[in-house]
Amino acid sequence: MRETQRTDSPAGLREPCRSLPYRPADARRTVQRVVAERCRTRAVPCDDDALDDVLLVTSELTTNAILHGGGITGFDVDVDSGTVSVSVSDGSDEIPVVEAPVDERGRNRLGGRGWPIVCLLARDVSVAGLPRGGKRITAVVPLDWER
Template sequence: MDTLSIAAPAARSAGAVAEAREAARGFLGALRPAVGPDAADSVVLVVSELVTNAVRHGGGTYTLRLTTHPDTIEVAVQDTSPELPRMRTPDLDDGTGGFGWHMINDVSLASDVRPGPEGGKTVRVLLPL
C-alpha cells in the first residue's frame, strides 16, 4: 500500500488545485505496476473536483490523501466545512457548477462522507486501478 498526504492550509486559489493535480499525477506515475491512462485520468479528475470544492466551499484548508489498495485507489479530501456534497442540477447558464459530484459518482466504485471529530468532513472516493 502506497500513500500520499498533502495538507494545504488556507489554499484559496486555482493554483492550489493545479498543485493537487500535479501531486496526484506524480504519485500515480511512481506506482509499479503502472496505472493505466484511463484510471489515472479518473483519479486526477476526482482530486481536482474534491480539492476545488474544498477551496471554494470548505474554507480553503484541506488535506488530500491518496492511498492504493490491491485493485483500487482511495482519494480522500478533508476540509473544515460541515456542509455535505449534494447532487444538484448543473448550471448551464451562469457557470455556478453542479457537475462535480455527478462526475465523481460516475467514475467511482463508491463514495462516502464522514464528519470530522472536530467539525468539518472527509469525502472519500474509491476508484478502480
C-alpha cells in the same frame, strides 16, 4: 500492500510530510507522482484513461473544498493493488448534494457538476464528519477500467 502519501499528518509516512495542496493542480501533481511511482515499482496496472479519471476526481474534490468548504484542511492519496483513494478534508459540515442543472425559473445554473462527476467516476464515495468540525470526502477510483 497499501502505500500512502499523507499530507496532513506525519505519523507513519514513507516520505517526509509535505504542505497541503492549495490548488487543484498541486493535488493532481501529487496524485500523478504517487500513482506513477506505485505503477513503476509494484507493477500495478495503470490505465492512462483510468488515471485521467483519478485526476479529474482529485480536481473536483479539491475545487469543491476550496469553493464550498473554506479551503483544503487535509489531503491523502492511498494506492493499493488496483485502486486510488483520494481523500480531501475541509472545514464545512455541509454534505455535497446534486442540484438540477436548471433553477426553478428554468435558468441554467453555474457550476454544480463536480459532485456528479465524482460520483460517476468513483467506485465508492464516502463523506465523514471530523471530530473538530468539517468533513472528509474519500473517493476510490479503479486504476484499471476492467475492474
